[in-house]
Amino acid sequence: MSNRVCEVLNIEKPIIQGPMAWISTAPLVAAVSNAGGLGVLGVGFAPDEFVKEQVEETRKLTDKPFGINTVLIPENLDRLTKLISEIKPPVIYADTLINVDEQICLHYFKLWHDAGCKIILKASTIADAIAAEKGGGHTTVEAITILVPQATDVLSVPVVASGGIADGRGFAAAIALGAEGIEMGTIFMAAEEASVHPNVKKALINAGDMSTVITGYSTDEPCRQIKNKLSDEMIEIEANNTKEVAAELLRTVAESSLKKAMIDGDMVEGAVWQDKLYHLSLKLNLSNLFLVK
Ligand SMILES: Cc1cc2nc3c(=O)[nH]c(=O)nc-3n(C[C@H](O)[C@H](O)[C@H](O)COP(=O)(O)O)c2cc1C
Numbered sequence: 528m529s530n531r532v533c534e535v536l537n538i539e540k541p542i543i544q545g546p547m548a549w550i551s552t553a554p555l556v557a558a559v560s561n562a563g564g565l566g567v568l569g570v571g572f573a574p575d576e577f578v579k580e581q582v583e584e585t586r587k588l589t590d591k592p593f594g595i596n597t598v599l600i601p602e603n604l605d606r607l608t609k610l611i612s613e614i615k616p617p618v619i620y621a622d623t624l625i626n627v628d629e630q631i632c633l634h635y636f637k638l639w640h641d642a643g644c645k646i647i648l649k650a651s652t653i654a655d656a657i658a659a660e661k662g663g664g665h666t667t668v669e670a671i672t673i674l675v676p677q678a679t680d681v682l683s684v685p686v687v688a689s690g691g692i693a694d695g696r697g698f699a700a701a702i703a704l705g706a707e708g709i710e711m712g713t714i715f716m717a718a719e720e721a722s723v724h725p726n727v728k729k730a731l732i733n734a735g736d737m738s739t740v741i742t743g744y745s746t747d748e749p750c751r752q753i754k755n756k757l758s759d760e761m762i763e764i765e766a767n768n769t770k771e772v773a774a775e776l777l778r779t780v781a782e783s784s785l786k787k788a789m790i791d792g793d794m795v796e797g798a799v800w801q802d803k804l805y806h807l808s809l810k811l812n813l814s815n816l817f818l819v820k
Contacts, residue, residue: 531685532708536618536645537592539563541708542698543647543687544715546571546596546620549789550723551715553581557588558720567594567620567647572603575610582614594618594647599627604635611642620647627655649689649710653677660684671701679705724792727799742781746774753799757784 532541542564544551548571556566568585570578578595585593595616597607611619619639627650636646650656656678671688678686688701689710701709715721717728730753742761743749752758757780764776781798788797 530707532687535685536565536647538565541687543567543594543620543689543708543710545649545689545710545712546594546622547712547716548572549786550721552722553584553588554722555715555718555720556581556585556593557591558718559715560585560589560591560593563591565592565594565618567596567618569596571596571598571622575606578610579614582616592617592645594620596620596622599623599631599635599648601631604631608635608638608642611639611644615642616644618645618647620649622649623651623655623659627658629658629661632659632661647687653681656682656686671704671706675701675704675706723789726792726794727788730794730799743777746770746777748774748777750798753794755797755799756795757781757798 528540530541533539536543538560540563542559544555544559544564544566546567546569548569551567551569553568556568559566566585566589568578568581570581573581582595593616595611595614595618597603597619599621607619627648632648639646648659650659651674653674660682671690671692675686675688685707686705687708687710688704688706689712692698692701692709692711693714697711698709713731716723717731721728734753738753739751740754740758740762741749741751742758742765745765760780761777764780765773768776784796784798786797787793788799791797
């Protein structure tokens, strides 16, 4: 299959592996890129040394394009711009918080394009997608049935659908909605190449439709995660405190919780995020994910 997403990103299959902190390290990223998709290193908040080491490691495992993750907040971007002139990643994948700043996009996207990088921007509202497009990036949009048709109606850059997609059926649905590719995150966590604890892979595969809850909704930092002691505690904090106090307390109880689950396999106090709910009772094999052509 070839379309604008493949052409721009120089990949064979319009399938992007969403960056995941602690999880999408060089082995997974290279496996996805070698299979014809685009692997993305989950290094959004990582120190420069770690980013350099991961990029080097990825280049040892693949000669195909891959991306590095950043978060589109001002304090990150000068440092990143300096770093990319050194490591020259083929693609920059910018995650956004809500309210994308058009001026930031205009300024940095030009610098990154001039450095030879392609840009993917993850937006979660149509307004953010429009602001990002003016900056010249490529847009991914979450919550596919509502947002993808609206996004493709108003944008001229290629749109990639993301959230809750985990197989060929989701791919076909995304294309039917007007997207030119998909991004998947959660399902790649269960792949052999993902550097996460086996307890997490087991929990994902066993998760059913009622296994997850959304925490942080009331403090504007929503996150879907598998229900456990940590999520119960977080929900109780939200129920019993004002927004400001809850935000502070949530940060404290959730501190390092992703790492606790992903690296240490702690399924009681660790956080197992799933970005959008999907029942992962599939036999996972990376190459199966790329069968849709
Ligand atoms: C455990 C986990 C960690 C994530 N970490 C990041 C991150 O560091 N940066 C980022 O841009 N997105 C992150 N994401 C979002 C993914 O890149 C991707 O957009 C999302 O997982 C797609 O939805 P899906 O999981 O339903 O396929 C993370 C998702 C998960 C499940």
